[in-house]
Amino acid sequence: MDINAIKEAIETKVYHVTSDTIVPLHEHPVHDEVFYCIKGSGFGILEDKEVKLEVGDVFVAPAGSIHSMRSDKEILVTALLIPVNRIICHCKEVSYGDIRKAMVDGARTLEDIQKITGAGTVCGNCIKDIEKILSVACACHNISMETVVTIVRNGADSVEKIEEITDAGSSCGKCKMLMQKIIDNKQ
Numbered sequence: 001m002d003i004n005a006i007k008e009a010i011e012t013k014v015y016h017v018t019s020d021t022i023v024p025l026h027e028h029p030v031h032d033e034v035f036y037c038i039k040g041s042g043f044g045i046l047e048d049k050e051v052k053l054e055v056g057d058v059f060v061a062p063a064g065s066i067h068s069m070r071s072d073k074e075i076l077v078t079a080l081l082i083p084v085n086r087i088i089c090h091c092k093e094v095s096y097g098d099i100r101k102a103m104v105d106g107a108r109t110l111e112d113i114q115k116i117t118g119a120g121t122v123c124g125n126c127i128k129d130i131e132k133i134l135s136v137a138c139a140c141h142n143i144s145m146e147t148v149v150t151i152v153r154n155g156a157d158s159v160e161k162i163e164e165i166t167d168a169g170s171s172c173g174k175c176k177m178l179m180q181k182i183i184d185n186k187q
Contacts, residue, residue, distance in 0.1 A: 011081040023068045029139045031081040035059040042071030091122035102179050138175040142182035
């Protein structure tokens with residue numbers, strides 16, 4: 001275990017959410033996000049549940065979970081983004097990262113993922129998760145593959161242009177290799 005690599009991979013953020021702030025529902029596929037309320041009060045939203053947050057409270061959004069925050073007044077939180085590589089297919093021990101790497105290598109269908117990684121070929125319980133991963137180009141901003149492919153086919157010829165149009169790639173940046181591959185192959 002490389003402690004320095006882990007230290008470098010952890011991101012810290014500070015969020016100030018007011019009553020007029022709209023934080024869209026989003027996910028971090030390869031990061032657990034841990035929020036700690038520093039000031040004020042509000043709500044952490046996880047999937048379809050709300051968790052009340054006051055000073056000293058902690059809220060955790062596990063990797064791959066849809067989440068957001070809101071406040072009726074204001075809330076100030078600090079957040080840690082902690083990298084994880086969650087397992088999607090337990091039968092074949094295929095992780096989210098393995099599926100995204102296969103997508104960078106050109107996989108666009110469930111059959112492609114099954115052929116490359118073996119995921120979804122035993123019990124099939126992970127097929128919905130695989131299809132969801134395949135449908136998203138940028139999970140931080142919930143930008144679909146379909147949207148990015150359409151933008152590329154309509155003339156966007158750089159990752160920067162896609163980012164300018166959609167915000168895809170402007171947060172963690174882990175989707176930039178995938179977007180470049182979409183540009184290169186027009187798919």
